[in-house]
Each structure stands twice: as C-alpha cells, then as structure tokens.
Amino acid sequence: MEPDDTSLIGTSGSDAVGYVAIIWKSGYAGFKSRGIPLVHQISVGEPWWRRGVATLLMDAAEQRAADRALRRWAITVGLFDEYGPAQRMYGRRGYIPDGRGARQGQRPLSEGTQVRLDHDVIIWLTKELAS
Numbered sequence: 709m710e711p712d713d714t715s716l717i718g719t720s721g722s723d724a725v726g727y728v729a730i731i732w733k734s735g736y737a738g739f740k741s742r743g744i745p746l747v748h749q750i751s752v753g754e755p756w757w758r759r760g761v762a763t764l765l766m767d768a769a770e771q772r773a774a775d776r777a778l779r780r781w782a783i784t785v786g787l788f789d790e791y792g793p794a795q796r797m798y799g800r801r802g803y804i805p806d807g808r809g810a811r812q813g814q815r816p817l818s819e820g821t822q823v824r825l826d827h828d829v830i831i832w833l834t835k836e837l838a839s
Contacts, residue, residue, distance in 0.1 A: 716768050718752070718761050726752035728765040730772060736814055736832065738806060739782050744834065745773060747783040750794075762797060774837055781837055782806070784830040803833035 712733075718726040727750070734746040747769055752761045773781050783803060785794050787810060810817045813828050823829055 714772060716765060718765050725756040726761045726765055728769045730769055738808060744780050744782050779837055780834055782832060782834045784832050786827055787829050788825050798833055803835045806832045806834050
C-alpha cells in the first residue's frame, strides 16, 4: 500500500478482530483511469464472523470515501464457495459487477480459458455512493 492509503482496524478491547484496507488510487486500469478507489482487502477473524464486524468495517470505509466526496467505489471478490458470505454482503450493500467479467488478477478471462480456481480468480464490483 502507498503512504496515502488507509487501513481501518476493528477491535474488541485490546484485540484486533478485523481490518479493511483502502487503496485511494487503484492500480486496476479500469478504475485508475476513472479515479475509482478500491477496498483492497477486508478480513475478519473467524471467532468474529457473523457478528457484524465486516458490516461495521465496510460502513467506516464507505464513510471515508463519502468524506472525500467520492461518487464511485470498488471492491473485488473471489468466485469460489469460501467467498459466499462476502458475495452476499456486497450484493446487499449495492455492489454490482463492473461488466468486465471474471479475471485472474487484472487479466481478463475469456471463454475457454482454463485457470486454477484460487484466490486470484475474482470479479470486480462497483457501487455508486450517495452524494
């Protein structure tokens, strides 16, 4: 991350229970050219799953974007079952696919392409923020 990027840490007492990392100038060409920042990563410790920690972290991250008067926001999500809860949360929050299909990192995946389904096979999502 660059020095002007932001990490938010969720805590319970003195314990860190989750975090979200924001990249204000995305390296993804589809977003970089349009000045769309990226939630680079969000993670919550397993003992804290399904307790609203990810929701609170996303609320705080989106508020940081709103404080900067940003109109659009982006995030990525993996495609296999481990990412199911995140996929559902992002959908509930208004994130939609950016229309460029699945990718392996930043590389587009075309019909017939064979890849190993791992954490690098993702879809990019965007959300319009209230102004």
